[in-house]
Amino acid sequence: xxxxxxxxxxxxxxxxxxxxxxxxxxxxxxxxxxxxxxxxxxxxxxxxxxxxxxxxxxxxxxxxxxxxxxxxxxxxxxxxxxxxxxxxxxxxxxxxxxxxxxxxxxxxxxxxxxxxxxxxxxxxxx
Amino acid sequence: xxxxxxxxxxxxxxxxxxxxxxxxxxxxxxxxxxxxxxxxxxxxxxxxxxxxxxxxxxxxxxxxxxxxxxxxxxxxxxxxxxxxxxxxxxxxxxxxxxxxxxxxxxxxxxxxxxxxxxxxxxxxxxxxxxxxxxxxxxxxxxxxxxxxxxxxxxxxxxxxxxxxxxxxxxxxxxxxxxxxxxxxxxxxxxxxxxxxxxxxxxxxxxxxxxxxxxxxxxxxxxxxxxxxxxxxxxxxxxxxx
Numbered sequence: 001x002x003x004x005x006x007x008x009x010x011x012x013x014x015x016x017x018x019x020x021x022x023x024x025x026x027x028x029x030x031x032x033x034x035x036x037x038x039x040x041x042x043x044x045x046x047x048x049x050x051x052x053x054x055x056x057x058x059x060x061x062x063x064x065x066x067x068x069x070x071x072x073x074x075x076x077x078x079x080x081x082x083x084x085x086x087x088x089x090x091x092x093x094x095x096x097x098x099x100x101x102x103x104x105x106x107x108x109x110x111x112x113x114x115x116x117x118x119x120x121x122x123x124x125x126x
Numbered sequence: 127x128x129x130x131x132x133x134x135x136x137x138x139x140x141x142x143x144x145x146x147x148x149x150x151x152x153x154x155x156x157x158x159x160x161x162x163x164x165x166x167x168x169x170x171x172x173x174x175x176x177x178x179x180x181x182x183x184x185x186x187x188x189x190x191x192x193x194x195x196x197x198x199x200x201x202x203x204x205x206x207x208x209x210x211x212x213x214x215x216x217x218x219x220x221x222x223x224x225x226x227x228x229x230x231x232x233x234x235x236x237x238x239x240x241x242x243x244x245x246x247x248x249x250x251x252x253x254x255x256x257x258x259x260x261x262x263x264x265x266x267x268x269x270x271x272x273x274x275x276x277x278x279x280x281x282x283x284x285x286x287x288x289x290x291x292x293x294x295x296x297x298x299x300x301x302x303x304x305x306x307x308x309x310x311x312x313x314x315x316x317x318x319x320x321x322x323x324x325x326x327x328x329x330x331x332x333x334x335x336x337x338x339x340x341x342x343x344x345x346x347x348x349x350x351x352x353x354x355x356x357x358x359x360x361x362x363x364x365x366x367x
Contacts, residue, residue, distance in 0.1 A: 005206065008206040008209045008210055009205075009206055011209045011212075012205045012206055012208075012209050015209070026270065026350065026351060026354065027208075027267070027269040027270055027273075027350075028205070029204070029205045029206075029208035029209055030208060030267075030270070030347055030350060030351075032205075032208070032209040033208055033209050033211050033212045033215075033343075033347060034212075034347075036209055036212035036213075037212040037215055037216055040212060040213075040216040041216065041219065046213065046216060046217070050213060051213055051217075053210070054210035054211075054212075054213035054214070055213070055214075055336075057203065057206065057207045057210050058207060058210055058211070058213075058214065058332050058339065059332065061207055061325065061328065061329035061332060062153070062157075062170075062171050062172045062326070062329040062330070062333075063149075063150075063153045063171075063175075063200060064200060064201065064203050064204045064207055064325075065172050065204075065290070065293065065325060065326050065329065066149055066152070066153055066172060066175045066176060066179065066197070066200065067149060067193075067194060067197035067198065067200050067201040068201060068204075068268060068286065068290065069172060069175075069176040069290045069294070070176055070179045070180055070183070070190065070193060070194075070197070071190060071194075071283075071286065071287065071290075072176065072180065072287050072290055072291075073180045073183065073184065073190055074190050074283070075283065075284060075287045078284060078287075079287060082253050082254065082257055084251055085247070085248040085251035085252060085253035085257065086248065086253065086257065086261075086288065086291070087291070088247055088248070088251055089243075089244045089245070089247040089248035089251070089253070089261055089264075090244065090261075090264060090288060090291045090292045090295055091295045091299070092243065092247055093239070093240055093243035093244035093247060093264070093265075093292075094240070094264075094265065094292050094295050094296045094299065094322050094323060095295075095299050095303050096239050096240075096243045097236050097237075097239045097240035097243070097265055097318075097321060097322035098236075098296060098299070098300055098303045098304065098318045098319060098321075098322040098323070099303050099304075099307055099318075100235050100236055100239040101232045101233070101235060101236030101239070101317065101318035101321045101322060101345070102232075102303075102304055102307060102309045102314050102315065102317075102318035103307060103309075104228075104231055104232040104235040104236070105225075105228045105229065105231070105232035105314045105317060105318065106309055106311065106314050108227060108228035108231055108232070109225065109228050109311070109314070
């Protein structure tokens with residue numbers, strides 16, 4: 001677990017350093033994600049501790065957004081001043097973006113597998 | 127008795143322990159409710175925990191800065207967690223290769239829809255230009271959205287708030303939208319949620335299925351890159367028209 005956590009931090013650090021040097025408009029951890037993904041592909045395997053640690057952190061990914069989310073209180077007056085356009089735009093546009101992405105992807109997958117359609121099954125919920 | 131309680135409060139409110147502990151307690155209480163409700167998306171744990179904490183901070187007159195002194199230790203883990211998304215992605219690599227084209231086209235369509243519809247709706251309802259520009263990157267993860275907002279003339283911290291609203295509403299609505307459209311494939315469901323509702327959507331997807339989570343993480347990362355390119359271009363186009 002300690003080793004796996006170190007691996008994650010090292011890749012984040014490399015990502016941050018690259019972003020600073022190259023002046024990229026992308027956050028360091030996203031570059032770290034890409035680099036770790038590439039190195040897993042090159043290595044052709046995944047160590048069990050890294051898999052367990054990654055799954056452990058990702059299971060509680062929700063928790064990590066809470067501190068930033070509480071920051072809404074700082075902007076309360078600004079948001080309440082324009083609450084209608086802000087709420088309508090975020091809610092409607094988010095539903096539209098989910099629907100459009102899903103329909104386009106599903107249509108293209110159907111086209112490929114000859115009308116076979118969904119393969120995942122289940123009534124789950126993402 | 128009272129002076130001692132006041133002393134303890136003065137001591138605690140100056141230490142990071144309180145903010146950190148409150149965050150963990152609020153989240154676990156929220157998660158308990160969410161679990162008891164059969165993972166009902168309306169009782170999203172991020173939303174509940176935020177509401178509880180905002181109420182607690184407001185009632186005790188604690189500033190966000192004081193709270194964040196402690197909560198930053200949780201916030202910091204977002205970095206390594208983002209890197210960790212490489213793991214489920216790698217486990218889905220075979221499926222990913224086969225789906226390269228549907229993924230790329232869905233990404234472009236979803237990204238355009240998110241930007242254009244958000245700005246369009248707010249514009250129709252008379253939002254100020256600063257709000258419009260801060261809304262454009264609302265579907266991508268906070269650090270990227272703040273960077274984009276700054277670049278195109280919005281307010282980065284307002285963009286961060288809009289990103290949170292988007293993420294929470296996406297996590298709450300996704301199941302209903304996708305069920306309504308009869309989308310059953312977890313790779314499609316996850317990818318769509320990741321594009322539209324970044325990390326909070328991804329967190330919700332992981333609670334449902336590891337495959338959905340992996341594709342949501344991919345959608346979130348890719349949409350960050352695409353929106354960083356599309357938003358400034360669309361702004362030039364808009365000004366030109």
